[in-house]
Amino acid sequence: xxxxxxxxxxxxxxxxxxxxxxxxxxxxxxxxxxxxxxxxxxxxxxxxxxxxxxxxxxxxxxxxxxxxxxxxxxxxxxxxxxxxxxxxxxxxxxxxxxxxxxxxxxxxxxxxxxxxxxxxxxxxxxxxxxxxxxxxxxxxxxxxxxxxxxxxxxxxxxxxxxxxxxxxxxxxxxxxxxxxxxxxxxxxxxxxx
Numbered sequence: 001x002x003x004x005x006x007x008x009x010x011x012x013x014x015x016x017x018x019x020x021x022x023x024x025x026x027x028x029x030x031x032x033x034x035x036x037x038x039x040x041x042x043x044x045x046x047x048x049x050x051x052x053x054x055x056x057x058x059x060x061x062x063x064x065x066x067x068x069x070x071x072x073x074x075x076x077x078x079x080x081x082x083x084x085x086x087x088x089x090x091x092x093x094x095x096x097x098x099x100x101x102x103x104x105x106x107x108x109x110x111x112x113x114x115x116x117x118x119x120x121x122x123x124x125x126x127x128x129x130x131x132x133x134x135x136x137x138x139x140x141x142x143x144x145x146x147x148x149x150x151x152x153x154x155x156x157x158x159x160x161x162x163x164x165x166x167x168x169x170x171x172x173x174x175x176x177x178x179x180x181x182x183x184x185x186x187x188x189x190x191x192x193x
Contacts, residue, residue, distance in 0.1 A: 052091045057103065062114040065089065065100045071142055077102040078168065080140040081121030081131040083111040086150055087142030097149040108132075116140075118165060141170035 054068030064084060071077040072091050079085045079102060088095035101111045108130040113121045119138040121131035134140065139162065141150060154161050 053089055054102070056089070058110075060101055060111055060114065064115070065098070066110050067100055067102050069103055069105070071102065072144060075143075078135050078140055078142055078170075079132055080115055080138075081117035081119065081134040082113040082115030083108065083132050084115040084117075085135075085140040085142050086116075086153070087145045088149070095149070097145055097153045104132075135168045137168040138165035139167045141168060143168075143170050145170050147171050 051074035052070070053072045054070045056065050057068055058066045060066055067089060069077075072088055072095075077085060077087075082101070083104065084099055084101040086097055086099050088097055089100055099116060101115070103110055112130040112132055113124040116139055117131070117134065119134070121134075122129060125131060151159075151162070
């Protein structure tokens with residue numbers, strides 16, 4: 001069957017059947033004209049909310065959401081090799097945690113593979129490698145994510161899943177607590193000896 005492609009400013013419309021089925025409208029670049037992207041650049045004076053988690057701009061074929069550039073509080077997302085991570089998708093204090101992707105301003109604009117990558121993105125590539133650099137661990141969790149929310153989400157699928165992989169240090173409160181314990185122990189040793 002014949003497939004014709006019409007470029008629309010970095011986006012593509014297909015007519016006819018594609019190898020994966022009926023025609024689908026999709027983006028090749030981040031669609032910066034959509035609200036999830038323009039919101040961050042409006043500024044506070046124009047009712048923008050640049051210091052919040054970006055809005056949903058689409059869905060990946062694996063069912064996970066794709067969000068614009070910024071994470072909770074306007075922070076840079078810490079993503080895995082596929083371009084996704086576990087974390088909340090709103091700035092609400094009690095927000096649920098899910099796996100989701102973030103768009104980028106460079107190739108690959110959305111995702112390099114279907115995540116979580118578990119350090120295996122390169123295995124999915126042939127020819128050019130579009131994998132992100134990742135967070136240095138098999139599983140990436142956005143810093144500040146609440147452990148109880150993450151485990152509640154993952155336990156729906158497998159309550160031992162997270163134990164099987166290396167995970168970036170994401171819980172600032174627990175890291176701070178361990179650091180304070182170590183400092184207090186060092187002070188105590190100095191006092192005793």
